[in-house]
Amino acid sequence: MYDNPFYTPEAQGPYRMHRIGPFDLEEGGHIADLELAYATYGELNEAKDNAIVIPTWFSGTHQTWEQVYIGEGRALDPTRYFVVVINQIGNGLSTSPHTTSDPSIAMSRFPKVRIGDDVRAQHRLVTELFGLTEIALVVGGSMGAQQTYEWAVAYPDMVKRAAPIAGTAQNTPHDFLFTQSLMDAVTSDPGWAGGEYASNTDVADGLARHAGVWAVVGLSTEFWKTEFWRGLEPLDGGPPYADFVEFHRRFHEWLFQLMDPNALLTMGWKWQRGDVARHTGGDLAAALGRITAKTVVLPIDEDMFFPPRDCEAEQRLVPGAELRVLHSVAGHFGLFGFEKTYLDELDQHLGELLATPA
Amino acid sequence: MYDNPFYTPEAQGPYRMHRIGPFDLEEGGHIADLELAYATYGELNEAKDNAIVIPTWFSGTHQTWEQVYIGEGRALDPTRYFVVVINQIGNGLSTSPHTTSDPSIAMSRFPKVRIGDDVRAQHRLVTELFGLTEIALVVGGSMGAQQTYEWAVAYPDMVKRAAPIAGTAQNTPHDFLFTQSLMDAVTSDPGWAGGEYASNTDVADGLARHAGVWAVVGLSTEFWKTEFWRGLEPLDGGPPYADFVEFHRRFHEWLFQLMDPNALLTMGWKWQRGDVARHTGGDLAAALGRITAKTVVLPIDEDMFFPPRDCEAEQRLVPGAELRVLHSVAGHFGLFGFEKTYLDELDQHLGELLATPA
Numbered sequence: 001m002y003d004n005p006f007y008t009p010e011a012q013g014p015y016r017m018h019r020i021g022p023f024d025l026e027e028g029g030h031i032a033d034l035e036l037a038y039a040t041y042g043e044l045n046e047a048k049d050n051a052i053v054i055p056t057w058f059s060g061t062h063q064t065w066e067q068v069y070i071g072e073g074r075a076l077d078p079t080r081y082f083v084v085v086i087n088q089i090g091n092g093l094s095t096s097p098h099t100t101s102d103p104s105i106a107m108s109r110f111p112k113v114r115i116g117d118d119v120r121a122q123h124r125l126v127t128e129l130f131g132l133t134e135i136a137l138v139v140g141g142s143m144g145a146q147q148t149y150e151w152a153v154a155y156p157d158m159v160k161r162a163a164p165i166a167g168t169a170q171n172t173p174h175d176f177l178f179t180q181s182l183m184d185a186v187t188s189d190p191g192w193a194g195g196e197y198a199s200n201t202d203v204a205d206g207l208a209r210h211a212g213v214w215a216v217v218g219l220s221t222e223f224w225k226t227e228f229w230r231g232l233e234p235l236d237g238g239p240p241y242a243d244f245v246e247f248h249r250r251f252h253e254w255l256f257q258l259m260d261p262n263a264l265l266t267m268g269w270k271w272q273r274g275d276v277a278r279h280t281g282g283d284l285a286a287a288l289g290r291i292t293a294k295t296v297v298l299p300i301d302e303d304m305f306f307p308p309r310d311c312e313a314e315q316r317l318v319p320g321a322e323l324r325v326l327h328s329v330a331g332h333f334g335l336f337g338f339e340k341t342y343l344d345e346l347d348q349h350l351g352e353l354l355a356t357p358a
Numbered sequence: 359m360y361d362n363p364f365y366t367p368e369a370q371g372p373y374r375m376h377r378i379g380p381f382d383l384e385e386g387g388h389i390a391d392l393e394l395a396y397a398t399y400g401e402l403n404e405a406k407d408n409a410i411v412i413p414t415w416f417s418g419t420h421q422t423w424e425q426v427y428i429g430e431g432r433a434l435d436p437t438r439y440f441v442v443v444i445n446q447i448g449n450g451l452s453t454s455p456h457t458t459s460d461p462s463i464a465m466s467r468f469p470k471v472r473i474g475d476d477v478r479a480q481h482r483l484v485t486e487l488f489g490l491t492e493i494a495l496v497v498g499g500s501m502g503a504q505q506t507y508e509w510a511v512a513y514p515d516m517v518k519r520a521a522p523i524a525g526t527a528q529n530t531p532h533d534f535l536f537t538q539s540l541m542d543a544v545t546s547d548p549g550w551a552g553g554e555y556a557s558n559t560d561v562a563d564g565l566a567r568h569a570g571v572w573a574v575v576g577l578s579t580e581f582w583k584t585e586f587w588r589g590l591e592p593l594d595g596g597p598p599y600a601d602f603v604e605f606h607r608r609f610h611e612w613l614f615q616l617m618d619p620n621a622l623l624t625m626g627w628k629w630q631r632g633d634v635a636r637h638t639g640g641d642l643a644a645a646l647g648r649i650t651a652k653t654v655v656l657p658i659d660e661d662m663f664f665p666p667r668d669c670e671a672e673q674r675l676v677p678g679a680e681l682r683v684l685h686s687v688a689g690h691f692g693l694f695g696f697e698k699t700y701l702d703e704l705d706q707h708l709g710e711l712l713a714t715p716a
Contacts, residue, residue, distance in 0.1 A: 172579065172582060172583055173582035173583065173585075173602040174574065174577075174578075174579040174581075174582040174583065176602075176603075177570065177573045177574050177582070177602075177606060178574045180570060181567070181570040181571050181573075181574055184567050184570055185543075185567070188546060188547070188563065188564075188567060189546070190548065205546065206546075209539070209542050209543070209546060212535065212538060212539040212542055213539050213571060213574075215535045215539075216532065216535050216536045216539055216571075216575060216663075217574060217575065219532075220532075221530065221532040221662075221663065221665050221667075221668060222667070223532075224530060224531035224532040224535070225530055225531065225532065225668065227531075244531040244534075244535075245534075248535060304579075304662060305574075305579065307579050309579075309580070310579060310583065
């Protein structure tokens, strides 16, 4: 355990903790006192039929959703909907390796967690706290899309609409290897010390290499070619970026070096194994065939590791699902919402989905 | 210096050495006794107008060209053409960090080499050894494409036809960062020891991580999705690959772990800075406008880091050049020639180019 200021309300915006308590994990591990960090926007109506649930992505928290996606007049409108963003297990805010007070699961001893564990815990949260019996929409990006599919497959009677953005229901071999290269960059740093570092700053080099792989695969060749970064407000509060190498250092390296290595590794291992076909003995078509939610599958055109064709292959297996390809020169990192055009497209698709009777 | 059996005629097939002698480098370094390793196929005719020059790619040697691309009845037909494949400086066969007997440039002291140095040395070789005043075709893939463009810009009176495959004349920011991630994987291995390791086996972990990034970006998402590797004869001579992780280990990790880390770093630094606009004060259009060779630009459709659109942007700047997109599910590694369809397409395009009067 150590203090990391990145995982605080000061850095991430306000959130609350919900205590799930003792929680058995699919891989056989156990968390004696699981807590989920969540944030809500808007009010649950009397019919309890206006809830939107949003799971988070790799390395992310509820904050991007609050800042970029949720707002009055937007599709995710808190004056109409009750929006609940739930941080995934191990992301640094929900029960995580570097924050737990339970020494049996601290740091390198944190158990293996799966997407199915996340969604089961989230189901506990929304039923226990809010008494939900239906969810108007589950929407998430990347690992949040993995969780969105998991929600729709595991709780078909509850999920009325689903919108997986830039992610798949069953992780691909390419994604497995990509994630492995991200994880290897961290664990190869001698400062990682088998997960028992004293601070994330001990693993700065490994986190920088991790960021280096993200820079190559997370964005797109065209993002770099067109120098899209010139139009971005520096995240670190510094002067404009002088060149692409400086942008890389002050954006990717800066951001990932703030994070906790064990949190990234917990999420990475989980991402590699996302697979709704675990519900159906490995039969992906059978798993996706269980979905009754009105589903719109939303890949990003320039995504280098969740390409539209992989998402389309799954969309064809979901009864009645539609494919709507989003456009972002930022590729997968289009999820950060750099472009108003991308956000307008997404709002359009989510708005139409929410307007569809379910 | 140390002995590495990968860089021998037993492993790479026969080649000869040509002594260039003292050689000044663009970056200010000096090689007192530069030697280039080369292999020839076929006979130079009396008119000396049937020569084809082929520079090599990152981590490659003349061997793939011999085994996969050159043959009777093929476009690169040694019964019609005099084919000269020249290994790039620092590739392990031409003068290289781990083989030089000059202690002032051995291992970590090897000087920075640029694409322009390679091509200037290759020009020396083909004029000194063979008295060439014209070259019927320069063709190369990846870093060999960088050198092909350099040939066409630096020696426009000599190069009659040019065929850059899966590469660019000016390296892109995305490619720079990709190459950096490959290099960082190696130099972060404590066994690299600042370039003064005793053997490539000391850097096995770094070379494995290097291979891990190649697996993600060198192939394509579809290669992995379709399990294309199931159809490949195991390079290592072992049994069929059981699954994609085993294929990755026994193909990428096995292959890159045979190689010399300083050789990869020498080539990587060079690759990052390939730029024909160095001839024209940074003006790419002016540099490519110098080309008089009949040029066919040959990107690979699934290439994740030399995408067709980047190649097309340069093709438009080469007078009279044509774009012909090759198809390979293996992406950039399509260059290995896994698919007969890809090789047939390439032979067709190169055959038409060679039949075009120049």
